[in-house]
Amino acid sequence: MHEHDVLVIGGGGAGLRAAIAAQEEGADVAIVTKLHPVRSHTGAAEGGINAAIREGDSWDLHAYDTMKGSDYLGDAPAIETLAQDSPEETIQLEHWGMPFSREDDGTVSQRPFGGLSFPRTTYAGAETGHHLLHTMYEQVVKRGIQVYDEWYVSELAVTDEDDPSERTCHGVVGYDIKTGQVEGFKARNGVILATGGLGQVYDHTTNAVANTGDGAAMAYRAGVPLEDMEFIQFHPTTLPSTGVLISEGVRGEGGILYNAEGERFMFEYGYANNDGELASRDVVSRAELTEINEGRGVEDEYVYLDMRHLGEERITDRLENILHLARDFEGVDGLEEPMPVKPGQHYAMGGIETNEHGQTCIDGLYAAGECACVSVHGSNRLGGNALPELIVFGARAGRHAAGTDLGEPEIATGRDEEFEREDGLDTPVDPGAVGGASDAVADGGERTDGSRSSSDARSDGGTAVASADDVVQRAVENQRTRIDRLLNEDSGVQQAELREKLQKSMTQNVNVFRNEEGLKTALEDIREVRERYEDVYVDDPSRTFNTDLIHTIEMQNLLDLAEAITLGALARDEFRGAHWRQEHQERKDDEWLKHTMLAWNDGSPELYYKPVILEGEEDTYEPKVRSY
Amino acid sequence: MSTQIQEESEEATETETETAPVERESPGDRRREAKRTASDQRVASEPVGEIEGDTFRLKVFRYDPEVEGKMEPRFDDFTVPREKGMTVLDALIYARDHYDTTLTFRHSCRQAVCGSDAFFINGRQRLGCQTQISDLDGPVRVEPLPHQDVVKDLVVDMEHFYDQMHAVEPFFQGDTPDGDLEEQRQSRENREKIKMSTRCIWCGACMSSCNIAAGDNEYLGPAAINKAYRFAMDDREEDELKEHRMKILDQEHGVWRCQTQFSCTNVCPKDIPLTEHIQELKREAVKQNLKFW
Ligand SMILES: Cc1cc2nc3c(=O)[nH]c(=O)nc-3n(C[C@H](O)[C@H](O)[C@H](O)COP(=O)(O)OP(=O)(O)OC[C@H]3O[C@@H](n4cnc5c(N)ncnc54)[C@H](O)[C@@H]3O)c2cc1C
Ligand code: SF4
Ligand code: FES
Numbered sequence: 006m007h008e009h010d011v012l013v014i015g016g017g018g019a020g021l022r023a024a025i026a027a028q029e030e031g032a033d034v035a036i037v038t039k040l041h042p043v044r045s046h047t048g049a050a051e052g053g054i055n056a057a058i059r060e061g062d063s064w065d066l067h068a069y070d071t072m073k074g075s076d077y078l079g080d081a082p083a084i085e086t087l088a089q090d091s092p093e094e095t096i097q098l099e100h101w102g103m104p105f106s107r108e109d110d111g112t113v114s115q116r117p118f119g120g121l122s123f124p125r126t127t128y129a130g131a132e133t134g135h136h137l138l139h140t141m142y143e144q145v146v147k148r149g150i151q152v153y154d155e156w157y158v159s160e161l162a163v164t165d166e167d168d169p170s171e172r173t174c175h176g177v178v179g180y181d182i183k184t185g186q187v188e189g190f191k192a193r194n195g196v197i198l199a200t201g202g203l204g205q206v207y208d209h210t211t212n213a214v215a216n217t218g219d220g221a222a223m224a225y226r227a228g229v230p231l232e233d234m235e236f237i238q239f240h241p242t243t244l245p246s247t248g249v250l251i252s253e254g255v256r257g258e259g260g261i262l263y264n265a266e267g268e269r270f271m272f273e274y275g276y277a278n279n280d281g282e283l284a285s286r287d288v289v290s291r292a293e294l295t296e297i298n299e300g301r302g303v304e305d306e307y308v309y310l311d312m313r314h315l316g317e318e319r320i321t322d323r324l325e326n327i328l329h330l331a332r333d334f335e336g337v338d339g340l341e342e343p344m345p346v347k348p349g350q351h352y353a354m355g356g357i358e359t360n361e362h363g364q365t366c367i368d369g370l371y372a373a374g375e376c377a378c379v380s381v382h383g384s385n386r387l388g389g390n391a392l393p394e395l396i397v398f399g400a401r402a403g404r405h406a407a408g409t410d411l412g413e414p415e416i417a418t419g420r421d422e423e424f425e426r427e428d429g430l431d432t433p434v435d436p437g438a439v440g441g442a443s444d445a446v447a448d449g450g451e452r453t454d455g456s457r458s459s460s461d462a463r464s465d466g467g468t469a470v471a472s473a474d475d476v477v478q479r480a481v482e483n484q485r486t487r488i489d490r491l492l493n494e495d496s497g498v499q500q501a502e503l504r505e506k507l508q509k510s511m512t513q514n515v516n517v518f519r520n521e522e523g524l525k526t527a528l529e530d531i532r533e534v535r536e537r538y539e540d541v542y543v544d545d546p547s548r549t550f551n552t553d554l555i556h557t558i559e560m561q562n563l564l565d566l567a568e569a570i571t572l573g574a575l576a577r578d579e580f581r582g583a584h585w586r587q588e589h590q591e592r593k594d595d596e597w598l599k600h601t602m603l604a605w606n607d608g609s610p611e612l613y614y615k616p617v618i619l620e621g622e623e624d625t626y627e628p629k630v631r632s633y
Numbered sequence: 634m635s636t637q638i639q640e641e642s643e644e645a646t647e648t649e650t651e652t653a654p655v656e657r658e659s660p661g662d663r664r665r666e667a668k669r670t671a672s673d674q675r676v677a678s679e680p681v682g683e684i685e686g687d688t689f690r691l692k693v694f695r696y697d698p699e700v701e702g703k704m705e706p707r708f709d710d711f712t713v714p715r716e717k718g719m720t721v722l723d724a725l726i727y728a729r730d731h732y733d734t735t736l737t738f739r740h741s742c743r744q745a746v747c748g749s750d751a752f753f754i755n756g757r758q759r760l761g762c763q764t765q766i767s768d769l770d771g772p773v774r775v776e777p778l779p780h781q782d783v784v785k786d787l788v789v790d791m792e793h794f795y796d797q798m799h800a801v802e803p804f805f806q807g808d809t810p811d812g813d814l815e816e817q818r819q820s821r822e823n824r825e826k827i828k829m830s831t832r833c834i835w836c837g838a839c840m841s842s843c844n845i846a847a848g849d850n851e852y853l854g855p856a857a858i859n860k861a862y863r864f865a866m867d868d869r870e871e872d873e874l875k876e877h878r879m880k881i882l883d884q885e886h887g888v889w890r891c892q893t894q895f896s897c898t899n900v901c902p903k904d905i906p907l908t909e910h911i912q913e914l915k916r917e918a919v920k921q922n923l924k925f926w
Contacts (some may be wrong), residue, residue: 102805111818545735
């Protein structure tokens with residue numbers, strides 16, 4: 006069994022920042038990651054990092070913009086922490102050598118981004134994420150932080166008290182992808198989940214193949230509620246054949262959207278008379294799909310994004326990367342022709358419920374980055390606000406896990422008896438584990454009735470308190486059994502078929518436009534796939550680099566998260582931020598200024614609601630009507 | 634650096650659907666054997682079901698150290714429908730998801746930023762996701778990166794590559810301003826100078842293409858030297874640090890090993906002028922040596 010003070014699961018921006026912070030506080034920290042850190046999807050971020058570092062700008066303006074962008078579903082303490090800490094964290098990256106773009110006087114450049122009242126998006130060419138990721142990995146190398154790369158984490162080792170808030174996380178189970186060994190990792194102080202996005206729930210996404218929401222799904226099954234999962238951001242400018250993203254930077258620099266008739270539709274059809282192309286992502290995404298649905302799309306599939314008028318010099322200087330993307334992945338020369346674009350899944354605003362120190366309701370379990378929901382983004386994320394979230398909350402989680410006192414958190418986690426419960430939701434099928442209330446299946450243990458293998462793994466059947474080592478060891482045994490079963494099974498269904506069915510249904514039914522009928526269809530499809538997943542098997546018998554096995558395990562996570570997204574979307578009968586409901590075209594502040602919380606509840610999920618915190622340090626944020 | 638499997642593969646007969654005789658030992662082996670035969674049938678050049686329209690042949694190197702029949706490297710053929718905009722990575726995914734789920738290769742971002750899928754495609758190191766099928770002539774042949782140990786199918790061991798990258802102190806070491814909010818200044822020109830060198834995605838294509846690296850395990854290799862260049866040329870680091878960095882490079886297995894063959898530069902998917910950077914560092918090393926004379 007490996008043992009460290011702090012274990013960071015994931016080597017993307019959030020994980021690397023957390024590891025560095027924990028190490029700086031003196032902790033023995035290790036990163037366990039299924040991809041080598043530099044292969045993480047943070048490297049794909051193009052646009053930039055929002056930070057109020059210039060005169061004329063201030064953290065409270067940044068906070069105000071963020072709250073407004075969130076459509077008043079972000080929590081003020083989280084948003085203010087982000088806005089306050091981002092300048093220092095961004096400059097910290099500069100001090101670590103990150104090659105930011107520069108002004109004539111040698112200071113770092115900033116540019117305008119959608120929804121910002123000040124051009125505060127700090128950037129490094131069109132490869133900000135790549136540089137952020139590599140700069141932090143360099144610091145990890147410098148500090149000699151141990152990295153277990155190509156180790157897949159498949160279960161959290163958590164005790165099994167009935168009330169999740171009384172549980173403790175003692176470590177994780179890792180599967181060495183190269184050799185097929187299953188081993189325990191014990192954390193003396195804490196485990197920080199930094200496993201990134203869940204875009205693979207959809208079939209058209211800007212996310213990487215590895216973005217399967219593992220951390221969020223594992224935390225959910227261990228008892229941490231998922232928060233605001235229905236809020237999925239769709240990016241309006243992705244290349245139709247691959248989902249590769251064309252940065253908002255193109256529109257920030259003056260790029261224009263046209264429909265097939267050559268009309269600048271954002272203005273011509275009044276989708277956003279003030280902001281036009283720079284309107285928020287959900288507005289532009291819906292505008293594009295409306296154009297396409299009404300027959301004004303190109304080949305009924307996409308619209309055009311044109312940057313030719315910016316001139317070759319400006320394009321190669323600031324958006325050179327875009328030229329490469331359009332050429333390599335769509336075969337289009339952005340200097341000569343407009344680029345085809347359509348909306349694609351991009352970002353999960355929701356995730357693992359945490360407070361502003363990254364803590365979840367389970368003792369010793371933290372989350373940071375895209376897998377977490379503090380909540381900064383509420384119902385809609387502003388461009389350039391995810392990267393600062395990684396470094397601000399990654400650092401805070403790392404420090405706290407290493408034992409630093411960050412004061413009393415203002416955001417509460419876990420379930421409070423006072424919270425409103427949803428019991429009127431009409432679902433066509435029962436959600437949750439097949440076979441009802443047991444998390445055994447979800448965590449892959451034996452399915453026989455009464456055997457709650459993963460719960461067993463969490464303690465001694467509730468009688469004696471198991472030692473940390475026992476908790477980890479049992480989780481390990483549980484995973485060994487699960488993996489042996491998947492590898493030894495000779496027939497059944499394969500994950501690729503199930504994954505395709507799930508992704509198609511989600512893209513069809515839980516997309517930019519949502520209605521009750523579609524959401525219910527999605528729940529039925531998810532149920533069907535869940536049931537078929539019971540018979541899943543892995544064709545490849547090898548212990549060596551078995552990606553078939555990994556994809557099969559990930560598939561379970563996609564299922565749980567797809568269901569969480571859809572349940573939230575069905576429950577929330579209003580239109581807020583990125584969540585649009587056909588039957589409910591207005592934002593209902595009287596009823597819906599609250600977070601959608603979903604508890605796994607050992608296999609029979611329960612929805613409840615937690616109030617939003619709008620009281621800031623100085624003022625209370627008053628919800629304002631959203632104008633376009 | 635071992636080239637063990639690779640050398641064998643040079644001679645590997647392209648048995649395609651031919652299966653070597655297998656000794657049956659245990660039920661597990663029998664099961665595996667049955668599976669293997671089944672998958673061999675699926676990878677036969679005849680597609681399963683009807684594929685309409687234009688198709689092409691995808692030839693993929695196969696090897697697994699623990700699966701009977703795959704221990705001996707071989708090539709499998711897949712028939713893949715040609716689609717507009719299809720990349721080699723798309724084709725591999727198609728073959729895996731439709732014919733043989735045991736087909737193994739690294740990939741993640743699909744957009745040339747994660748550096749996972751550098752392969753030897755039609756005789757040249759390229760990223761699978763960045764290579765359009767339409768840009769290749771004839772059947773598409775995909776092999777693991779030469780000069781690296783093969784773990785399985787197209788997956789190679791990257792440890793040696795990482796070791797070399799780590800050997801050049803690949804991290805910023807300059808003094809920084811006292812204020813937490815005080816940034817260092819860097820001229821646009823200087824940022825421009827290091828720009829290309831900062832684009833490396835650690836794919837390993839350059840190292841694999843380099844004959845010198847193949848013969849000298851200790852040679853730092855183009856990617857690591859480029860990483861050092863990125864810091865040595867960054868004006869935010871002080872002159873003494875540059876001298877320190879030059880000492881790491883100015884040695885037998887450093888910049889002087891390079892024989893200016895340009896193979897690395899030719900294959901780099903990020904268009905980094907690697908050979909130029911190495912040449913510039915050689916000149917820098919000479920300059921520094923003169924200084925100490
Ligand atoms: C194309 C694109 C462009 C973007 N542009 C911007 C932008 O300009 N500005 C901005 O602010 N935001 C942007 N975003 C959003 C932002 O980049 C992401 O939200 C952020 O990078 C996520 O970082 P992360 O550290 O949470 O996750 P990731 O970088 O995805 O890292 C996740 C890590 O977890 C590991 N992992 C996952 N599962 C497991 C497991 N089971 N076991 C072990 N390890 C595991 C992976 O190996 C990986 O190392 C963009 C996103 C995309 C997709
Ligand atoms: S220098 Fe180019 S070829 Fe070499 S590892 Fe970096 S990106 Fe790949
Ligand atoms: S899949 Fe990431 S570089 Fe090709």
